[in-house]
Amino acid sequence: xxxxxVSDLHLEADRQDIGAQFVEFLRTDASEADSxxxxxxxxxxWVGDDDPNAHYFTIKRALxxxxxxxxxxxxxxxxxDFMIGKDFANETxxxxxxxxxxxxxxxxxxxxxxxxxxCTDDVQYQRIRKMTRDPKWQAAMRAKPLKERLRIAADxxxxxxxxxxxxxxxxxxxxxxxxxQVIEEHxxxxxxHGHTHRPNVHTVDLGHRRAKRIVLGDWYTQGSVVRWNMxxxxxxTMPRN
Numbered sequence: 001x002x003x004x005x006v007s008d009l010h011l012e013a014d015r016q017d018i019g020a021q022f023v024e025f026l027r028t029d030a031s032e033a034d035s036x037x038x039x040x041x042x043x044x045x046w047v048g049d050d051d052p053n054a055h056y057f058t059i060k061r062a063l064x065x066x067x068x069x070x071x072x073x074x075x076x077x078x079x080x081d082f083m084i085g086k087d088f089a090n091e092t093x094x095x096x097x098x099x100x101x102x103x104x105x106x107x108x109x110x111x112x113x114x115x116x117x118x119c120t121d122d123v124q125y126q127r128i129r130k131m132t133r134d135p136k137w138q139a140a141m142r143a144k145p146l147k148e149r150l151r152i153a154a155d156x157x158x159x160x161x162x163x164x165x166x167x168x169x170x171x172x173x174x175x176x177x178x179x180x181q182v183i184e185e186h187x188x189x190x191x192x193h194g195h196t197h198r199p200n201v202h203t204v205d206l207g208h209r210r211a212k213r214i215v216l217g218d219w220y221t222q223g224s225v226v227r228w229n230m231x232x233x234x235x236x237t238m239p240r241n
Contacts, residue, residue: 001032001033001034001229002032002033002034002227002228002229003033003034003035003036003037003105003106003227003228003229004029004030004033004035004036004037004225004226004227004228005036005037005039005112005192005216005225005226005228005233006022006025006036006037006038006039006216006219006223006224006225006226007038007039007040007041007042007078007114007115007193007194007195007216007218007224008040008041008078008194008195008197008216008217008218008219008224009022009038009041009042009043009218009219010041010043010044010080010218010219010220011042011043011044011055011056011059012043012044012045012055013053013054013055015044016055017240018219018220019055019058019059021219021223021238021240021241022059022062022219022223023058023059023062025223025225025238026062026063026065026066027062029225030066030071030073031066031069031071033071034071035071035072035073035074036066036071036072036073036074037073037074037075037076037097037112038073038074038075038076038094039076039078039112039113039114039115039192039193039194039216040076040077040078040079040080040081040099040114040115040116040194040195041078041079041080041081041114041194041195041218042059042075042078042081042084043056043059043080043081043084044080044157045080045081045153045154045156045157046080046081046082046083046084047083047141047146047149047150047152047153048083048085048141048142048146048149049083049084049085049086049087049088049091050087050146051146051150060088060091060092063092063093063094064091064092064093067092067093067094068093072095073092073093073094073095074094074095074096074097075089075094075095075096075097076096076097076098076099076101076112076113076114077096077099077114078114078116078194078195079114079116079129079195082132082133082138083138083141083142084096097112099112099113099114099117100112100113100117100182100186101113102186102188105228106228106229106230106232107230108189108190108232109186109187109188109189109190110188110189110190110191110192110233111182111183111186111188111190111191111192112192112193113182113191113192113193114193114194114195115174115193115194115195115196115215116129116195117129117178118174118175118178118179118182118193119171119172119173119174119175119178119195119196120175120177120178121170121171121173121175122167122171122172125172172196173196173198174193174196174213176204179191179204179213180204180206183204183206183211183213184206188211189211189212190211190212190213190214190233191204191211191212191213191214192213192214192216192226192233193213193214193215193216194215194216194217194218196215197217197218197220198215198217199215199216199217199224199235199237200214200215200235201213201214201215201235202214202215214226214233214235215235216235217237221240222237222238222239222240223237223238223239223240224236224237224238225237225238
């Protein structure tokens, strides 16, 4: 059997092709897996579990069907969908994980993360991340009317895009010292994350030993998945038909 990992799908109504590929992935590959882990940014934005978006309903129904078939689905918040809460979890049957999360798979210890907390060189983003993860901030946001939350989210996305275009790409990548620290702190051999949209497998030299960092890709032009079984983890792409 195999455990599957995905991240950074950035699902939205304007990109039906991504949603269709993901639903098919849930129906086929994921239905035969031990479990599925979604490591953040499943959605392009999420302003609250009360959003009646029809595209979201399609995704939620597909997740519920997979869980009801007996395949556990675990979800970790990303920087775009950190407002996903208990209602979403109850509707879909998924289990929400903390970031980072240590797991044991097929005899190996691994640490799962969305990855944005490791981008410590981007000081401005880390300040924003700390604010938006504050339960008080989130409660205040949820108290606003849905229409206002959608407007705020649209403004935030536009500002994020403008900032990204003018920012050094290296600043938005993970910091190597932060990577080494979190691997050592949790005593794992493998760190698996997304967020940076730079799929690759890296060797991390810790001095006294070596570890591995696996980065999932986004789903903008094709699917990205890590398939992990007794032979170990393997990063793969999935062409879009």
